Each structure stands twice: as structure tokens, then as C-alpha cells.
Amino acid sequence: MLVIPFEPDIICIKKNSFGEAITDNPTKEFFIMKEMISEDLYENMEYFHEKLQVTKNFDMIYRMLSVGGRDACLYFIEGYIKDDIMEKLLEFFHSLTPEDLPQTSHELTHSYIPYVEVDMVQEKEQIITNILSGVVCLLIDGYDKCFAIDCRSYPMRSVEEPDKDKTLRGSKDGFVETVVFNTALIRRRIRSPQLTMEMLSAGESSRSNIVLCYMQGRADEALVQKLRERIESLQVDALPMSQESLAEAIYKRKWFNPFPKFKYTQRPDTTSASLLEGKIAILVDNAPTAILLPVTIFDIMEDADDFYFPPLTGSYLRFSRFVIAFLSLLLTPVWLLFMQNPQWIPPWLDFIKVADTVYVPILLQLLILEFAIDGLKLAAVNTPQTLSTPLSVIAGIVVGEFAVKSGWFNSETMLYMAFVAIANYTQSNFELGYALKFMRILLLVLVGIFGGWGLAAGILICVLCIACNRTVSGTSYLYPLIPFDGRQLARRLFKKRTA
Incomplete structure (x- = not known):
């Protein structure tokens, strides 16, 4: 770039952090001329x-x-x-x-x-x-x-259903690492001239291609302009982690609130449906995932299977997901509270008491298992496919049976943590599952220290984390519950006929 110092007969251009041209105090700025090729x-x-x-x-x-x-x-x-x-x-x-x-x-x-x-x-x-x-x-x-x-052809894998976002019915295609193919998968489903896909770029070294997808007339134009300005004004060297690096760069959220503000999906049908609802999708080259925003907690908990089944079945699946999420959050903290206060257990719940001798405090058992489950997940991810079966056998025998016989864990503790581990997989959103996990660990620690008051305080903190959270556009994270919209709330909780 050729930089020419300011001269009185040259109009200088100053830009703010969003790339907008402003003209205040031009004498301290420089006129930048883009260097062109010559005829030689x-x-x-x-x-x-x-x-x-x-x-x-x-x-x-x-x-x-x-x-x-x-x-x-x-x-x-x-x-x-x-x-x-x-x-x-x-x-x-x-x-x-x-x-x-x-x-x-x-x-x-x-x-x-x-x-x-x-x-x-x-x-x-x-x-x-x-x-x-x-x-x-x-x-x-x-x-x-x-x-x-432009006669390029990127190396790419086949368009197949993603392992994370599988459905029982519906299309079996998914996004790939080439952004042009991803936009084509969306265009195939939305054949409307209102569908807009703007090509942007970010990263001084990577110069990653970023596509901003939205429906004109349905998406929030102010939010579209805000996202466009933030992407264009990014001062980063590269986006090494693709969409996650971009999400962290365009929205610097508070780290202590674990509930996600973005919804990630590898399904073009889910992305297309969200665009038709007025949401915005961001596609990053080299990432087989779309970022959907703005989203509430009800949007994040939705799954594609909810819409591929009749209204009664879809409503049941959605309601089950809400109930299981609630149980996965409170089951082990409430059980720990009962174990600390056996006199509170009603006669018809006597079977929940620990039958064997407790050698390790129950709170410590639950915390160890919380980390052990994540350890098994990481081991499963990094284990070659040919060794996945032996790993499952070893984990089932050693962790499941010998851990109880050795006295480290009680069978009741293993049972409840097994339910919690399975319940986490009912959430299609990975970030939401870990947000519930962090809240559950906080509840366990507070119950272990303060008992019933700790449980009440932990629930209050969890509610505040959700209620005080805001979407990227600044609206309520709990809409349509807060502010209340009965019609939209019923639509979020129960699936209705599409035609």
C-alpha cells in the first residue's frame, strides 16, 4: 500500500472502529492509495x-x-x-x-x-x-x-449427514468445509430472491471467507448491519478455529455466564428453517458448521426431529427434552441434600438411601464422577475406531463394577451419575449441555457446604444466569416467556401443524 502524507489539496478519509468514513479533524490522517499493476x-x-x-x-x-x-x-x-x-x-x-x-x-x-x-x-x-x-x-x-x-476446485469430502446432528427422518445431507457448497445447499431449499448471501473476509494472514446469510424483509436489518460492520472491522491475524474464533471476535461475552448465545448446526435444513424465521446465519470457509443468531434458550433446545414427526410426537419429544434437562440439573444435588438430611426423606422414598458403607464422601464421589465422565468422552473421541469397542468394555468393567467393589464409589452414586451422563446427550447443543453441567457442579458444591440454603442459592444463581443473559441483538434470552407472549410460548413448547 502506498501511503501519501496529508496535503491541503487532498481529501483525507478517516475511519472509525466499524469502518465508517468520518471527516472530523482530517489534518492528522493520511490518504491511502491502493497500488495498481502497470502495463509492463x-x-x-x-x-x-x-x-x-x-x-x-x-x-x-x-x-x-x-x-x-x-x-x-x-x-x-x-x-x-x-x-x-x-x-x-x-x-x-x-x-x-x-x-x-x-x-x-x-x-x-x-x-x-x-x-x-x-x-x-x-x-x-x-x-x-x-x-x-x-x-x-x-x-x-x-x-x-x-x-x-475462477476455475478452482477445492478438495472436499462428500456431502453426508453429520454425526452430531443426526435425525430419524428428513434429509441426510450436511455442511462441508467448502463454503460455496454450503451456500448451494441452502439455495436448494430457499429459492427466493430475498435470500441474500454477502461475502466478507477477515484475518490479515488467513483472509478467511465469511458469508452473511439472511432473508431481506424478515431479518433484523439493524443487526445485519451491526454484524457486517463488526466483521469488516475485525483486527485479527487469522481465524484458526474458524467459526468459534469468529464468534469470540464479533461478540465478546462475559466468560462467567456459560449459557450459549449462538446456535451451531451442521444441517442445511435447520439453517434454512431458521433463515425463514428471520434469523441470520454466518458461514465460515473451512468450517462445516453454520452460526445461527439471535437465538433464545428455546431456540437452542429445539431439535430437527421435533419437526419431522406429527404434532403429537414432536410435542412429546420436545417436552421430554425440557423435563430431562431439568432433571439432569437437579437430580444429583437434591439427592445429595437428602443424603445429608436423611430425616427429610419420606417413607415412600427410603429406597434412595445408600445401602452400603460410605468410604468416600458422597459429594466427592459425585465431583470425581463428573470429571471422570468427561475423561471417558475425551478418551472416546481420541480412540481409533477399531479400538472403541475394547475401550467401552474396559470402561464398563473397571469403572462400573470394580470401582464399586473397591469402595471408591457406591452403586447409588454410579446409578444417578449414569442417568445424568445419558441425559446430557438429549441436548443437541453441545454448549448448552456443558452450561447445565457447570450449573450442576455449582449446585453440588453449594449443597455440600450450605445444605438446603445452598440449593436455594444455587437455583437462584442459575435462574439469574439465564434471565440476565441477552441475545446478540439485545433481546431477552427467555422470550417468549419474558416478556410473555402466550401464542409464541405455546409454539415453542408444542409442535403445531405446518400446513
């Missing part, structure tokens, strides 16, 4: 050879050729291009005569190349970005314009 091919090649380190990078390819009697050079990255298309393009270039090309660069347009996706680029930085993104760039001597030919 070899001067341009010298620049791009140095910037792209062509001699060091084995996959950075340049190809000299003749186009209409003029020297030309192709820049591209090996592994991105389609060989059959490039072969036809090279045949076309060699067949051109001097009469086929215009005399001046001002007459040069993308129509001179018989290919669908061709752009004319003059900025050097933009040309470098195109080349590093896999676009073939053609420079011709005597012209100060570059042909950017």
Missing part, C-alpha cells in the same frame, strides 16, 4: 514473484504463454485448478491473434475469455488474495488489468 508484464512479474515467493513455494506455479502475440503469464496454485478446464483455456489463448485483442486496456473486458466466472482486477493486493484463494490470474503485457479466472 515483467515489472508485474517481478513484484508478484517476490510477494508470492514463487521460487520457494513448490505449489505456487507460473506459466509463460503467448496471447494474441503478446507475452503473458498465468499464476495459480497447484491442487486448486481443474485440469480439463485449464487445458481448454490454454488452447483458446494460443489460438488468439493480435486482431482478437483490443488495442488499449480500457477496452479490455472479461468477455474476451469464454468462461463463466471471470473478473477484471487492477489492485495488486486483490490479485494476490485471488491467487492465494485458488483463482487463476492472467497478466498480459501492455494491459494494466488482470484476468481473474
Whole structure:
């Protein structure tokens, strides 16, 4: 970039943190001019050879050729291009005569190349970005314009149902790591001109492609503009963790509130349905997941199976998920409170008492098992598929049977924690499951220290964490419960007919 110091006859542009142009106090700012390519091919090649380190990078390819009697050079990255298309393009270039090309660069347009996706680029930085993104760039001597030919083909896996978001019915396709294919999966379901997909980028080094998807007329335009400005004004070097890095960058939430503000999904049908409801989806290249916002806790607890079954079955599945989430939060803390105060147990619940001798305090048993369950999860994730069965057998025998016989754990403690571990998998949202886990650990600690008052305080803290949480757009996290909207609340709790 060429930076020219301020002069009185030059209008300077100052930008705020959101990239908006402002004009206050211009004397302290600088006018920035974007550097363009020249008409000299070899001067341009010298620049791009140095910037792209062509001699060091084995996959950075340049190809000299003749186009209409003029020297030309192709820049591209090996592994991105389609060989059959490039072969036809090279045949076309060699067949051109001097009469086929215009005399001046001002007459040069993308129509001179018989290919669908061709752009004319003059900025050097933009040309470098195109080349590093896999676009073939053609420079011709005597012209100060570059042909950017998008004939790239990214390596990708097949479009198949994601392991995390499986459904009993419905479509069996899922997002992949290539953002263009993900947008096509959404376009296939929403054939409306109101569906808008804006291409943005972020990251000084990564220059990651980010797509902002929304329905015009349904999405909150103020929120769309706010997200657009935040993405464009991001001052980050890269997005190493794709959508999670972007989510943390565009919304810096308080770390002590674990309840999620975003909903992540790998299903294009869920994303399409959310867009039709007025939500916004953010797709990041190299991430097979869409970020949906703004979302409430009722949106996060929804699952695709709720909509693929008749109203009665879908309502039952949704109601069961709410009840199980409530039980997974309170079951072990309430049981611990009863064990500390056996006189509070009614006669018809005497069977919940621990029958064997307690060698390790029950609170410590529950906390150890909370961490042990996560340890087993991590072990299962990092275990090769061929060894997953032996791992399950070892975990079932050693942790399940020998841990009880050795006196470390009581069978009742193992039973209730087994229910909690299974109940966590009823939540399709991974972040919400861990938010409930953190609240449950807090309840256990408070009950273990303060007894009944600790349980009351823990429940109050949990309610405040949910009630005081706000969506990305600033609305209530508990809508339609707070503020109350009976019609929408009934729609969130019970599935209705779609037609």
C-alpha cells in the first residue's frame, strides 16, 4: 500500500472502529492509495514473484504463454485448478491473434475469455488474495488489468449427514468445509430472491471467507448491519478455529455466564428453517458448521426431529427434552441434600438411601464422577475406531463394577451419575449441555457446604444466569416467556401443524 502524507489539496478519509468514513479533524490522517499493476508484464512479474515467493513455494506455479502475440503469464496454485478446464483455456489463448485483442486496456473486458466466472482486477493486493484463494490470474503485457479466472476446485469430502446432528427422518445431507457448497445447499431449499448471501473476509494472514446469510424483509436489518460492520472491522491475524474464533471476535461475552448465545448446526435444513424465521446465519470457509443468531434458550433446545414427526410426537419429544434437562440439573444435588438430611426423606422414598458403607464422601464421589465422565468422552473421541469397542468394555468393567467393589464409589452414586451422563446427550447443543453441567457442579458444591440454603442459592444463581443473559441483538434470552407472549410460548413448547 502506498501511503501519501496529508496535503491541503487532498481529501483525507478517516475511519472509525466499524469502518465508517468520518471527516472530523482530517489534518492528522493520511490518504491511502491502493497500488495498481502497470502495463509492463515483467515489472508485474517481478513484484508478484517476490510477494508470492514463487521460487520457494513448490505449489505456487507460473506459466509463460503467448496471447494474441503478446507475452503473458498465468499464476495459480497447484491442487486448486481443474485440469480439463485449464487445458481448454490454454488452447483458446494460443489460438488468439493480435486482431482478437483490443488495442488499449480500457477496452479490455472479461468477455474476451469464454468462461463463466471471470473478473477484471487492477489492485495488486486483490490479485494476490485471488491467487492465494485458488483463482487463476492472467497478466498480459501492455494491459494494466488482470484476468481473474475462477476455475478452482477445492478438495472436499462428500456431502453426508453429520454425526452430531443426526435425525430419524428428513434429509441426510450436511455442511462441508467448502463454503460455496454450503451456500448451494441452502439455495436448494430457499429459492427466493430475498435470500441474500454477502461475502466478507477477515484475518490479515488467513483472509478467511465469511458469508452473511439472511432473508431481506424478515431479518433484523439493524443487526445485519451491526454484524457486517463488526466483521469488516475485525483486527485479527487469522481465524484458526474458524467459526468459534469468529464468534469470540464479533461478540465478546462475559466468560462467567456459560449459557450459549449462538446456535451451531451442521444441517442445511435447520439453517434454512431458521433463515425463514428471520434469523441470520454466518458461514465460515473451512468450517462445516453454520452460526445461527439471535437465538433464545428455546431456540437452542429445539431439535430437527421435533419437526419431522406429527404434532403429537414432536410435542412429546420436545417436552421430554425440557423435563430431562431439568432433571439432569437437579437430580444429583437434591439427592445429595437428602443424603445429608436423611430425616427429610419420606417413607415412600427410603429406597434412595445408600445401602452400603460410605468410604468416600458422597459429594466427592459425585465431583470425581463428573470429571471422570468427561475423561471417558475425551478418551472416546481420541480412540481409533477399531479400538472403541475394547475401550467401552474396559470402561464398563473397571469403572462400573470394580470401582464399586473397591469402595471408591457406591452403586447409588454410579446409578444417578449414569442417568445424568445419558441425559446430557438429549441436548443437541453441545454448549448448552456443558452450561447445565457447570450449573450442576455449582449446585453440588453449594449443597455440600450450605445444605438446603445452598440449593436455594444455587437455583437462584442459575435462574439469574439465564434471565440476565441477552441475545446478540439485545433481546431477552427467555422470550417468549419474558416478556410473555402466550401464542409464541405455546409454539415453542408444542409442535403445531405446518400446513
